[in-house]
Amino acid sequence: MVQTIFAKDISLYELEEQFGLQATDDSCFTEWLSNSLPVTEADKQVLNRVRSNYLNLLKRRFMSEEAVKMVVLSPLLDLAGFYQPPFAIETEKSIQISAEYEGVIVKGNIDVLVVQRQLWILVIESKATKFDVMTALPQALAYMLDGSKRETLALLANGREFVFVKLTQQDTPQYSLSKAFSILTPEQDLYDVLHLLKQIGGLIS
Numbered sequence: 542m543v544q545t546i547f548a549k550d551i552s553l554y555e556l557e558e559q560f561g562l563q564a565t566d567d568s569c570f571t572e573w574l575s576n577s578l579p580v581t582e583a584d585k586q587v588l589n590r591v592r593s594n595y596l597n598l599l600k601r602r603f604m605s606e607e608a609v610k611m612v613v614l615s616p617l618l619d620l621a622g623f624y625q626p627p628f629a630i631e632t633e634k635s636i637q638i639s640a641e642y643e644g645v646i647v648k649g650n651i652d653v654l655v656v657q658r659q660l661w662i663l664v665i666e667s668k669a670t671k672f673d674v675m676t677a678l679p680q681a682l683a684y685m686l687d688g689s690k691r692e693t694l695a696l697l698a699n700g701r702e703f704v705f706v707k708l709t710q711q712d713t714p715q716y717s718l719s720k721a722f723s724i725l726t727p728e729q730d731l732y733d734v735l736h737l738l739k740q741i742g743g744l745i746s
Contacts, residue, residue: 553679560686567717570705573740580732584620588731591616592724609700621738627746674702694741703734
């Protein structure tokens with residue numbers, strides 16, 4: 542009998558057991574930040590406004606998943622150029638994966654999917670700010686393990702923090718994480734998030 546597990550319910554341990562997933566160290570995110578891809582002064586002004594909007598709303602109530610996408614993620618994607626060709630965005634796309642040995646199917650919905658030439662390349666999982674950003678990691682990895690690409694990138698975000706994930710699929714699927722960037726720290730962290738998004742966009746366009 543085939544067991545079905547929803548991606549929202551999967552654990553990192555289950556992914557490691559069922560798919561042989563391994564964590565690894567990778568310096569790519571640090572290297573990308575050192576590359577010359579400047580965040581412009583105009584970009585910084587928009588990001589400062591995003592940060593101010595976030596802090597203002599946070600004083601009044603916790604931010605829902607939809608509010609996070611509207612107030613924080615949407616401006617970042619716009620500045621990174623993901624609303625322009627050659628990119629197209631699909632939302633709430635379902636991806637199913639199955640374990641090679643155990644017949645396990647993991648399924649669920651991706652919040653935001655950036656597509657180029659019909660290939661998914663960047664997954665953004667947004668969680669309400671009351672959750673730690675890393676709670677989205679198992680769910681994001683479950684989507685990324687669909688096997689359609691050898692290398693996939695994701696951004697985990699809860700509005701307050703951002704973590705980039707890189708998954709490489711060869712003989713053994715391996716993933717690595719960036720540092721956690723926080724919107725509550727001085728503005729440089731938010732600038733670095735945009736820098737990485739622009740770097741990713743340049744690599745895949």
